[in-house]
Amino acid sequence: MSIKIRKLDSSADGFRKALHAVLAFEASEDDAIERSVAQILADVKTRGDAAVLDYTNRFDRLEAKSVAALELPMMELEAALESLEPKRRAALEAAAARVRGYHEKQKIECGSHSWQYTEADGTVLGQKVTPLDRAGIYVPGGKAAYPSSVLMNAIPARVAGVREIVMVVPTPDGVKNPLVLAAALLGGVDRVFTIGGAQAVGALAYGTDTVPQVDKICGPGNAYVASAKRRVFGIVGIDMIAGPSEILVLCDGTTDPRWVAMDLFSQAEHDELAQSILLCPDAGFIARVEDAINELIESMPRRDVIRASLEGRGALVKVRDMAEACAIANDIAPEHLEISALEPHQWAHEIRHAGAMFLGRYTSESLGDYCAGPNHVLPTSRTARFSSPLGVYDFFKRSSVIEVSADGAQTLGEIAAELAYGEGLPAHARSAEYRMRNGG
Template sequence: MSLSLRNLDSTAPDFARQLDAVLAFDAGDDAAIDRAAADILAQVKLHGDAAVLDYTRQFDRVSASSVGALEIPVAEMQAALRNLAPVRRDALQKAADRVRSFHERQKKECGSAGFSYIEADGTVLGQKVTPLDRVGIYVPGGKAAYPSSVLMNAIPARVAGVHEIIMVVPTPDGVRNELVLAAAAIAGVDRVFTIGGAQAVGALAYGTATISPVDKIVGPGNAWVAAAKRRVFGIVGIDMIAGPSEILVICDGSTDPDWIAMDLFSQAEHDELAQSILLCPDAAYIRAVEASIDKLLPEMPRRDVIAKSLTDRGALIKVRDMTEACEIANHIAAEHLEISAAGSSQWAEQIRHAGAMFLGRFSSEALGDYCAGPNHVLPTSRTARFSSPLGVYDFQKRSSIIQVSQTGAATLGRIAAELAYGEGLQAHARSAEFRFK
């Protein structure tokens, strides 16, 4: 099976245009999908449980007398965990333990304890960090099941101290995935409802008679879920609008080309819109990777998906040197960046934009998806230029603490009053002046 992948060369006069064409992706600004999501949200806001039941019957072919009947009891989640094959249960538990350990360390290191300090005049300033009360976790269902997404979304919320975690997962035709339910049990999810789509987002955002409204919604979904999350942002918080999965590999030509080919496959197999790109200064090595792709692809169960992804959105790019590879990587700002090269830490110093970095030839991106520990919910579609992986900090909020002493009120009051008069806000000025005149 021979693929015709795009081969680019950074020395080409129109390379920048070619690269931008590879990266171009319309993240689902489909007007029809947006209108449909808006209509569903409006119905859920107006009719609550009745609308959720109607859409669940319509889209997932699941009928129920009440939304309560679509809730999975905790006992069923625990039973799903007990019934897993021992080797799979052990793998799930070990992955959860590593994810929890990383996020507990993250909580400690990222200022989750808050702070305060006292100025010379006795004024106290600081910041209080508190967890969100209630969060909703969307877990995709249908074509594939993602227990790893349950761990990555629920565990940092639990570590942050979130009081209640509500999970929604569509179950088309009533088929429930035992591994997803087992992951919910391990991660400490409080309630699970078998609903999905924009109607699930609406139920979490607005609340219904059965489902309490949440403060934030996290987790990936299809185009309707993404459109719904955009529309409810502001009523609730959201993590991000996730696009197709991406991998960018920088390789110096010293890694087994079969390894790199399989790393490119690991993202391409997600779906046809996923993106896999290789940057390398060695033309002969790029040809070797192409040969590995042709050799290994026929044995892949999802070879058709991989082939379309690589053909439509993949690229093999010859660069001048590793320094230029890092510059191009910063432009791409990929979700996953592998630096499969000698001295990978040295090259990582030159990277400013990446969702997660995998350093050295033994650090396959797949390990990050499941069990390395850091979160696999990452910014896509070049948003790593300004956003970060999901973490404990996403489930907390910060309140400023200002306790002004009598002496401080006089000092700060004069400054505030002068600026307030300059803005024409006399009440502001006099409010400050009352405390020292």
């Protein structure tokens, strides 16, 4: 059965409306989930370990006697790494090395160092940059096991200089994924607790007798985890609330259509709400991609998920030219943007909004997911218009440094006092005037 994927034409009347109908996605807030999460968080805040233990035993079907019993010893992580088949271990270690190398370079380039300058009157101004004390990494458990996400969340925190990284991962029925535990070791995680769900987010946010409070929580999770992260933001920092995965392929028609079809599949297989869109000026090539989609779909183990995704939120879009494709891409602001063209850099200069750009026909998005080096935690749902991939900079905070000299207090005091009186805040003004030679 062929896939009924939308086909749009940018020159047709009503194209913009049709495109935005494809893009439209609002995370539904299930009232039952919201009520449940609010109750769990309140309980964890009040009862601490006891609540975390109760929910963990209930939801993950465990019989743990204490939260302390749910913390894994480092030797278990080491054993997990040793248990891996050699080829898979080598792949995990290579990915970790590449992700670490990229983020070490990012640390040098992203303004991670403190700085200051001295004005003529001796006043010193600057900025002190310091890493967070403690970061929390949430890792999905059960059917979803993502060692790559462990690396992408833990390594930038470690490179940034975070003092302690605490990982939480649910283990339904006590089943632990050795690849995830091995990734935690390679990523530099300090402590691992086998807890999950809203109760794990609450434990990290509020702290318990056993689980330390963190400064920021990162990592993907289900609807309960997303709701909990949203609710604890402000008590702790969070990375982002991510929506379904997205890929937008800009292609000039020179790439193998089977490659493009498989790239669309690579996001569609995540879940039924994932989005895969192709923009191309060549109608004949679009037809060949559609043929490739229908040829390859039956060989995909997750074909039912791919079919639902492509039919529900996918599109093949005929555009006038690659310049228009770039303009439309900026409107979409995708999580992943592939520019599969003979001259990808020419078109990359036109892109302003994308979580990550993959340039050239050999650069599949999947390489970025696992081992290229840049972070795969990316903004979704058009938030690439104003936000960035997770990085070393997410684990720093900046403090302004101001050291005013006696001479500087005269000049700045006059300015500050005048503005403070203008705002009706006389104590502010007098505070500045007291430092002036002729002040109170």
